[in-house]
Amino acid sequence: MSLIADAVTLGRKDLVVEFRARQAMASAIALAGIALVLVGLAVGPDPDRLRSLAPALVWIALLYAAIAVAERMERIDRADDAFAGLWLVLADRRALYLGRVGSLATVLAFLQLAIWGAAAVLLDLPLRVEALALVPLAVLTGVAAAAAAALVMALVADAAHRPLLLPVALLPLLVPTFLAGVQASAALLGGRAGDAVGWGSALLIEASLFLGVGLLTYETASNPE
Amino acid sequence: MDRRLPFGWLAAVAVAISTVVGLFIVPADAAQGDAQRIMYVHVPSAWLAYAAFFVTLVGSLLYLVRRDLRFDRVAAASAEIGLVFTGLTIVTGAIWGKATWGKWWDWDPRLTTTAILFVIYAGYLLLRQSIVERRRRARLAAVFGIIGFLNVPVVHFSVLWWRGLHQAPTIVRPGDPTIDHLLLIELLASVVAFTLVYVWLLRGRIDLERSHDDAELQLEPAP
Numbered sequence: 001m002s003l004i005a006d007a008v009t010l011g012r013k014d015l016v017v018e019f020r021a022r023q024a025m026a027s028a029i030a031l032a033g034i035a036l037v038l039v040g041l042a043v044g045p046d047p048d049r050l051r052s053l054a055p056a057l058v059w060i061a062l063l064y065a066a067i068a069v070a071e072r073m074e075r076i077d078r079a080d081d082a083f084a085g086l087w088l089v090l091a092d093r094r095a096l097y098l099g100r101v102g103s104l105a106t107v108l109a110f111l112q113l114a115i116w117g118a119a120a121v122l123l124d125l126p127l128r129v130e131a132l133a134l135v136p137l138a139v140l141t142g143v144a145a146a147a148a149a150a151l152v153m154a155l156v157a158d159a160a161h162r163p164l165l166l167p168v169a170l171l172p173l174l175v176p177t178f179l180a181g182v183q184a185s186a187a188l189l190g191g192r193a194g195d196a197v198g199w200g201s202a203l204l205i206e207a208s209l210f211l212g213v214g215l216l217t218y219e220t221a222s223n224p225e
Numbered sequence: 226m227d228r229r230l231p232f233g234w235l236a237a238v239a240v241a242i243s244t245v246v247g248l249f250i251v252p253a254d255a256a257q258g259d260a261q262r263i264m265y266v267h268v269p270s271a272w273l274a275y276a277a278f279f280v281t282l283v284g285s286l287l288y289l290v291r292r293d294l295r296f297d298r299v300a301a302a303s304a305e306i307g308l309v310f311t312g313l314t315i316v317t318g319a320i321w322g323k324a325t326w327g328k329w330w331d332w333d334p335r336l337t338t339t340a341i342l343f344v345i346y347a348g349y350l351l352l353r354q355s356i357v358e359r360r361r362r363a364r365l366a367a368v369f370g371i372i373g374f375l376n377v378p379v380v381h382f383s384v385l386w387w388r389g390l391h392q393a394p395t396i397v398r399p400g401d402p403t404i405d406h407l408l409l410i411e412l413l414a415s416v417v418a419f420t421l422v423y424v425w426l427l428r429g430r431i432d433l434e435r436s437h438d439d440a441e442l443q444l445e446p447a448p
Contacts, residue, residue, distance in 0.1 A: 159365075
């Protein structure tokens with residue numbers, strides 16, 4: 001099989017597992033819902049303040065989701081030496097990385113859109129036509145976050161302090177993605193399409209860099225030996 | 226005699242001279258007064274943090290290509306020293322910020338991204354601590370050393386990409402530096418002095434790392 005066909009098969013496997021269990025998505029959506037409600041209560045009924053906080057709030061929930069989903073997918077793969085088996089079978093191990101990035105990006109993009117929907121209702125966001133661009137933005141940010149998360153997850157999979165190490169290693173790396181995502185979505189909601197394109201370009205560069213480094217180094221990072 | 230000692234003395238003398246010149250000989254900045262003198266520690270620390278992380282990047286790349294532990298030792302040693310210089314940059318920046326902006330910390334892009342850089346390389350060192358097997362530690366740390374460096378350009382260009390309190394580049398910029406020539410000479414002298422300290426620390430840290438490796442290899446069971 002080709003690299004892409006292997007990657008699609010592996011990505012689909014991750015998505016089926018997540019669709020059946022819905023553990024990571026459920027916990028991420030629960031966290032986002034609680035965060036939205038708590039911030040709404042804390043800030044009070046000031047619509048302008050709530051709207052200004054919305055992009056950052058959505059992104060904090062998404063960062064948590066990136067960790068929860070990536071951790072769960074990797075844990076399932078590593079159980080019973082399944083990952084070692086996949087590693088030995090595949091001719092081109094970059095398929096493992098691409099498959100993981102694909103499945104993780106899909107989950108993160110859907111989560112982001114779901115959280116935006118909840119935020120639009122709870123925080124009374126003005127949904128102009130430009131807000132439709134949140135869909136490609138969700139895909140782009142999903143790919144950037146997934147490309148970094150899949151690689152870091154492989155690095156810390158067997159480390160002694162994984163629960164501590166994963167957020168310490170991953171979250172700072174995702175900060176540029178976080179900043180660009182917050183700025184791009186704030187610009188979209190504010191009707192500033194030009195600014196959103198600029199930040200979207202930064203996200204594209206970010207995603208390309210992480211993907212490039214990931215494709216070059218994933219085999220080294222994930223070698224179970 | 227320790228072969229690193231003469232170099233250490235050279236570095237110490239260079240730092241002492243640049244400190245005396247920076248504090249007592251060059252004039253104070255016309256706008257900022259004496260608070261500006263902290264620049265002779267702050268700017269070299271920031272530049273050396275970048276340089277140290279670049280050395281970590283190069284050491285990591287060379288390790289992945291050659292699989293020689295000497296490169297891993299260089300990468301690890303440089304990351305540790307880079308972390309110290311990043312910490313020094315943040316602390317001196319906060320002191321300068323209190324004197325100039327009236328507060329220790331501001332959510333300025335340069336400050337925030339520098340703090341994030343600190344956490345990234347703390348994560349690099351934590352990853353190294355978390356993996357027992359020597360060659361595996363070197364391999365995984367090398368990958369992290371490469372992706373960690375992706376944030377360094379973000380820190381450097383943050384003052385151009387986002388509006389904030391931190392000033393734009395005054396030396397590495399198109400056209401002439403926007404700093405008085407006398408102050409610039411002292412600043413460059415401080416950079417040289419701090420670079421000597423960096424090289425001295427790097428050599429010492431590599432030697433220590435080599436001793437650890439020798440001890441570890443003796444403890445490892447024979448194949």
